[in-house]
Amino acid sequence: MKIVNMKSFYYFIINGINNDYKDFFYFSEEGSVFTGLATLFIFAFILISIIFLNFTIFSNNINTDSTISNNFNFMIEDYNRNIPILAKETIGNISNETIIKGIPCYNSTDVIKNRLQSILNEKSKKYIKNNNIIIESEVLNVYNGKDPYHLNIKTLVTGKKGNMEYNNVIESVVSIEGEKDPLPFLMCKNHPTLEEDGRKINYNDALSYYLATSGLLNPYVYENATASLIIKRCPYDPYIHHGEGLCMKNCIDNGYFHESADGSCYLCRLEGKGGCLHYGLETFISPHKVRNVTDRSISGTDHVIYQEQYPGDAIQIYYENDFYEILILDSSHRAKYGMI
Numbered sequence: 001m002k003i004v005n006m007k008s009f010y011y012f013i014i015n016g017i018n019n020d021y022k023d024f025f026y027f028s029e030e031g032s033v034f035t036g037l038a039t040l041f042i043f044a045f046i047l048i049s050i051i052f053l054n055f056t057i058f059s060n061n062i063n064t065d066s067t068i069s070n071n072f073n074f075m076i077e078d079y080n081r082n083i084p085i086l087a088k089e090t091i092g093n094i095s096n097e098t099i100i101k102g103i104p105c106y107n108s109t110d111v112i113k114n115r116l117q118s119i120l121n122e123k124s125k126k127y128i129k130n131n132n133i134i135i136e137s138e139v140l141n142v143y144n145g146k147d148p149y150h151l152n153i154k155t156l157v158t159g160k161k162g163n164m165e166y167n168n169v170i171e172s173v174v175s176i177e178g179e180k181d182p183l184p185f186l187m188c189k190n191h192p193t194l195e196e197d198g199r200k201i202n203y204n205d206a207l208s209y210y211l212a213t214s215g216l217l218n219p220y221v222y223e224n225a226t227a228s229l230i231i232k233r234c235p236y237d238p239y240i241h242h243g244e245g246l247c248m249k250n251c252i253d254n255g256y257f258h259e260s261a262d263g264s265c266y267l268c269r270l271e272g273k274g275g276c277l278h279y280g281l282e283t284f285i286s287p288h289k290v291r292n293v294t295d296r297s298i299s300g301t302d303h304v305i306y307q308e309q310y311p312g313d314a315i316q317i318y319y320e321n322d323f324y325e326i327l328i329l330d331s332s333h334r335a336k337y338g339m340i
C-alpha cells in the first residue's frame with residue numbers, strides 16, 4: 001500500500017526538488033521507489049499541461065491583439081486612401097457648379113477645403129457607427145502640386161480604438177486631369193452663348209462678343225471659335241514638336257493643355273482669373289475655318305485672350321476642301337510650339 005503524504009507534497013512544492021525525498025514519500029513496508037517516481041511523473045505532467053495551457057491562452061491573446069491591431073491599421077489606411085478620391089470628386093463638383101452658375105468660386109482653396117472637410121466629417125461618423133473606431137481629420141491646406149495638372153491636399157488624421165492611437169499629417173496628390181475647365185464660362189458669363197458637348201467648347205458668338213466689348217482687334221475671327229473643355233496633358237513634349245507634320249492638328253483636335261508660366265493654374269481658373277502668378281496651364285482657342293489665311297486678331301492661347309490681349313498672325317494648321325484650319329499666334333508662342 002503506497003500513500004502520498006500531502007503535507008510532505010506541500011513541503012516539496014515550497015522547497016523544491018532538492019529537499020529530502022524521505023520527507024516527501026511515505027513507503028509501506030514493501031515500499032517501492034517506482035510508485036514515488038510515478039507520482040512525480042504525474043505531477044510533472046500536470047505542471048507541463050498547465051504551462052502549455054497558459055501558453056495557448058497567451059498565444060491566443062497575442063493573435064487577438066494582432067487581429068485588432070491589423071484591423072485598426074487597415075481602417076486608417078482605407079480612410080487615408082479615400083482622401084484624394086473624395087477630394088477629386090469635390091473639385092469636380094465645385095467646377096461643375098461654377099460652370100452651371102457662371103459665378104466664380106472666390107477663394108477656391110477655402111471652398112475646396114471646407115467642402116472636403118464636411119465630406120470627411122460624414123465619413124468619420126460612419127466609421128464610429130459601423131466599426132466602432134474613432135477616425136477624425138482636419139483638412140489643413142489645399143495648394144498647387146508639383147506640376148499644374150495636380151493639386152496637393154494636407155490633412156491631419158487622428159485615430160483611436162482601445163489603447164491604439166494614430167496621428168499623422170497625410171499629403172494627398174490629386175490629379176485635375178479629366179475635370180472641366182471653368183475659365184471660358186466665367187470669362188463669357190455676361191453673354192453666355194457658349195456650349196459644351198462633354199468634350200469641346202463651342203463659343204458660338206460668346207467670345208467675339210467678349211472681344212468686341214473689350215474693343216479688341218478683329219473680334220469676328222473668333223465667331224464660332226472652339227476650344228478644349230477637359231483638362232488633358234499634351235503628350236507632345238517638348239512642345240517644339242508641335243510644328244512637325246500633323247502634330248498641332250492632333251493636339252487641337254484632342255483639346256490638350258500645356259504647361260505655361262503665364263497661364264492660369266486650376267485653382268485660379270475656378271476663381272475666374274485669366275492669368276496668375278502660379279505656374280499654370282494654357283490651351284489653344286481655334287477660330288472658325290477660313291478660305292484665306294490673312295486675318296490678324298488677339299493671339300489664341302487662352303491666357304492671352306483673357307488676360308494679356310496682344311495680337312498675333314494667322315497660321316495654317318490644316319487644309320481640306322478649300323478651307324484652312326488656323327490659329328492666331330504671336331511670335332513667342334510660335335517659337336514655343338515650333339510653328340515658325
Ligand SMILES: [Zn+2]
Pocket residue numbers: 234235236242251252256257258
Ligand atoms: Zn499640345
Ligand SMILES: [Zn+2]
Pocket residue numbers: 264265266267268269275276277278280
Ligand atoms: Zn493661380
